[in-house]
């Protein structure tokens with residue numbers, strides 16, 4: 357406690373200073389009572405000071421002490437602020453693993469599982485890890501993750517989080533759901549899009565450990581003014597691809613890059629002549645990891661029409677897949693940044709609609725079996741009132757139309773236009789954008805807004821096709837024995 361000593365000392369001095377000020381005020385007041393004019397009072401106090409030099413010396417000491425005490429308190433306050441808001445940040449940025457390890461140590465094991473999800477058919481692709489999903493049953497991002505796991509028939513356990521009390525995820529420094537824990541390696545995967553990309557990347561290149569994949573998605577952590585940590589995952593829409601033979605062989609790789617540049621140079625020149633605004637290439641950096649993976653989405657995008665040699669044919673293959681990945685990424689981002697923001701303002705846009713939506717959540721999530729009645733009551737009614745309030749703010753924040761249904765329909769129409777006359781955006785099979793879009797829409801399935809969406813747009817046939825693939829997988833959900 358030595359650092360408190362000067363503070364206490366100066367507080368005592370402040371206190372005695374205060375007392376002396378009161379005393380002198382009282383004296384002045386008395387003299388004011390005794391005399392009839394202010395001039396007389398001033399004269400008398402001046403005389404007083406002149407006649408009492410010890411008193412005036414003491415007063416100047418008090419002033420000096422109070423200024424020093426103020427400066428000391430101000431410095432301590434400023435230092436504490438700096439420490440709280442910036443002090444610990446470099447450690448997180450440099451070593452987010454540390455943060456995650458601490459969280460994992462705090463996480464209750466076994467987790468409070470509310471459901472085991474298994475399938476009566478084998479997974480689409482081998483996936484040897486045991487997953488636990490922390491979710492809100494009707495959170496669109498959690499629905500997206502479930503849609504992906506169900507589509508691939510990957511078994512998982514669910515921990516249903518109480519959306520108001522949030523005790524089940526107190527251990528995590530990432531404060532949102534969904535969170536997936538890879539139990540075998542005690543790895544925490546945050547963010548729905550990252551979860552999809554990481555598992556999909558594993559399918560493309562099954563690595564020895566899942567950590568080999570998860571380290572390709574490092575977070576950028578910021579500390580907000582209120583001390584909350586903000587996690588961003590810049591790579592979350594990217595997938596990995598094996599380094600192909602041409603890239604592995606440096607000579608072939610250089611040759612290929614050279615011919616690629618020549619072709620694109622000619623195209624640029626011709627494009628310039630014929631006043632096309634489009635550039636033929638879009639080269640960005642190729643992020644290489646120590647595990648020999650690169651992020652897809654980098655490289656050439658644009659028409660390379662010459663198929664006179666193998667290298668360029670190879671280019672064309674790359675280009676097709678790059679175009680596909682670019683399209684998939686674009687729509688995944690649009691779903692997260694645009695479409696999803698039309699949902700809450702629609703399902704909570706009147707108090708009645710909000711209560712009905714929560715009732716449906718309760719039914720869909722079998723809350724009766726998970727939460728006691730008073731928690732259910734609390735979540736439903738308090739949640740409805742809160743969300744009704746929030747939905748107005750969200751409507752303004754995301755610039756939705758005065759009639760929010762119109763914004764919902766606009767997004768659905770835009771999506772269906774992108775799918776075009778294919779079965780799915782991904783062609784004959786759904787890609788990650790299809791799964792994401794289907795997932796977020798299942799979050800509002802039991803609401804009036806969803807019915808209106810089906811009745812007023814052409815999204816239903818695509819939605820039904822997706823439902824067939826995702827939900828008809830023989831899903832067996834059991835409650836764990838307590």
Ligand SMILES: N[C@@H](CCC(=O)N[C@@H](CS)C(=O)NCC(=O)O)C(=O)O
Pocket residue numbers: 492495496497498519531532533534546547548549692
């Ligand atoms: N970008 C995240 C968004 C997740 C998110 O916003 N989840 C909401 C629930 S739907 C949440 O946890 N909000 C914080 C809270 O409820 O306290 C993702 O895709 O997973």
